[in-house]
Amino acid sequence: MNFIKRFFSGMKQEDEVSEPAKVATPVSTTASESVASEPTASDIGNTEATAEEERFADAPPAPRTILHAPAAKQGLFPESSDGILIKAQPSPTGDQCMFTVNQVLMKDCSWYFDSFESAAESSLAESLFSLEDVETVLVCEATVTVTRKDKTLVDWKPLAKEIGAAIRNAVEEGQSLIADKIISTIPSEDVIREGIQKVIDEEVNPGVAGHGGQINLLAVKGNSVTIQMGGGCQGCSAADLTLKQGIHTSFRKAVPEVGAIFDETDHTAGLNPFFS
Amino acid sequence: MPRVLTFKVNIETGKQGPNEPVNFSFNGHTMPFEKVIGSNEPDAIFEGSFDVNSFAHSLTLVGPEKGKWEIDKIRVDYECEGEKPYVVNWGAVTLDETTEVNLWQDPPVPAFDV
Numbered sequence: 164m165n166f167i168k169r170f171f172s173g174m175k176q177e178d179e180v181s182e183p184a185k186v187a188t189p190v191s192t193t194a195s196e197s198v199a200s201e202p203t204a205s206d207i208g209n210t211e212a213t214a215e216e217e218r219f220a221d222a223p224p225a226p227r228t229i230l231h232a233p234a235a236k237q238g239l240f241p242e243s244s245d246g247i248l249i250k251a252q253p254s255p256t257g258d259q260c261m262f263t264v265n266q267v268l269m270k271d272c273s274w275y276f277d278s279f280e281s282a283a284e285s286s287l288a289e290s291l292f293s294l295e296d297v298e299t300v301l302v303c304e305a306t307v308t309v310t311r312k313d314k315t316l317v318d319w320k321p322l323a324k325e326i327g328a329a330i331r332n333a334v335e336e337g338q339s340l341i342a343d344k345i346i347s348t349i350p351s352e353d354v355i356r357e358g359i360q361k362v363i364d365e366e367v368n369p370g371v372a373g374h375g376g377q378i379n380l381l382a383v384k385g386n387s388v389t390i391q392m393g394g395g396c397q398g399c400s401a402a403d404l405t406l407k408q409g410i411h412t413s414f415r416k417a418v419p420e421v422g423a424i425f426d427e428t429d430h431t432a433g434l435n436p437f438f439s
Numbered sequence: 440m441p442r443v444l445t446f447k448v449n450i451e452t453g454k455q456g457p458n459e460p461v462n463f464s465f466n467g468h469t470m471p472f473e474k475v476i477g478s479n480e481p482d483a484i485f486e487g488s489f490d491v492n493s494f495a496h497s498l499t500l501v502g503p504e505k506g507k508w509e510i511d512k513i514r515v516d517y518e519c520e521g522e523k524p525y526v527v528n529w530g531a532v533t534l535d536e537t538t539e540v541n542l543w544q545d546p547p548v549p550a551f552d553v
Contacts, residue, residue, distance in 0.1 A: 227502065227536075227538050232510070232530055232540050233530040262553065
């Protein structure tokens with residue numbers, strides 16, 4: 164009995180499914196058929212139906228260009244503040260933390276300290292490297308970005324408090340935050356641009372080309388560079404890894420005087436973005 | 440990528456506005472705003488919102504079907520799941536039938552005083 168019931172219920176379902184399909188098929192093929200076939204008498208007499216068919220036959224609207232309006236900057240600090248104020252912003256991945264100070268630490272340029280030795284005579288970096296867990300320090304305008312040695316810790320609060328105190332002490336002491344010998348060795352923007360473009364052309368782009376990727380140098384300001392990732396790199400899930408372990412390393416090896424490296428790629432755009 | 444519960448826009452139109460229904464595109468789906476106040480005619484202010492309750496891949500304001508839309512300012516108030524409500528402000532942009540402008544910005548990275 165059950166078999167018979169299933170058989171008949173199956174027949175019923177089949178009928179229900181096939182009925183709309185019969186109706187739907189001509190609609191979906193109308194666009195191509197109406198172009199190829201000659202109009203019949205009934206077509207000529209039914210202008211409303213023709214208009215409806217033309218509406219469905221219309222090609223989808225062309226994709227629009229997405230613009231990016233300038234974002235209005237919102238200050239981190241109150242406008243009138245006498246003391247030294249510092250905000251800590253850990254990165255979403257927790258691998259680094261940016262400290263923003265309400266005054267400029269290094270004007271119009273930036274510097275990357277990769278070791279305690281490199282911090283000699285730079286009071287700011289020296290005081291930061293005296294903290295046990297600090298691995299690298301990047302000073303850029305009013306910000307200090309720090310990476311830590313212990314990659315397993317993601318809670319930055321304890322270390323951030325120590326770093327904040329160290330930055331405040333260094334600024335209050337009023338000594339040279341960045342060594343004069345560093346400032347004097349920073350080459351012109353043209354030299355930085357030439358060196359970075361060369362390493363992009365000869366090392367970075369041939370490397371990422373295998374994945375359909377491409378790196379473009381957008382701007383050089385002081386010794387800070389801004390790049391954009393394109394092709395397969397745009398929106399790729401490994402873009403952050405490529406940037407920090409590949410591009411940063413190549414840039415700093417080829418042009419040791421390069422400071423901050425900014426990525427202005429919109430990883431939510433592109434043809435097949437992972438970070439959409 | 441947070442789940443957007445609701446968002447509200449406040450758009451100040453400049454000297455040129457199409458005065459036609461305003462649409463936005465969420466994750467590629469174009470829709471009209473709800474709870475609309477005002478318009479996008481010249482020198483007018485348009486307000487609209489939408490209860491999305493979905494994860495944000497992309498969010499754009501769609502340009503007019505005809506003519507140009509000079510926008511002076513855009514303010515978007517976001518309410519996302521598990522995040523504090525936040526506001527994003529953008530400056531001037533001009534839209535037409537070939538363009539749309541990005542409205543999406545991730546919640547700000549939490550910052551604390553040290």
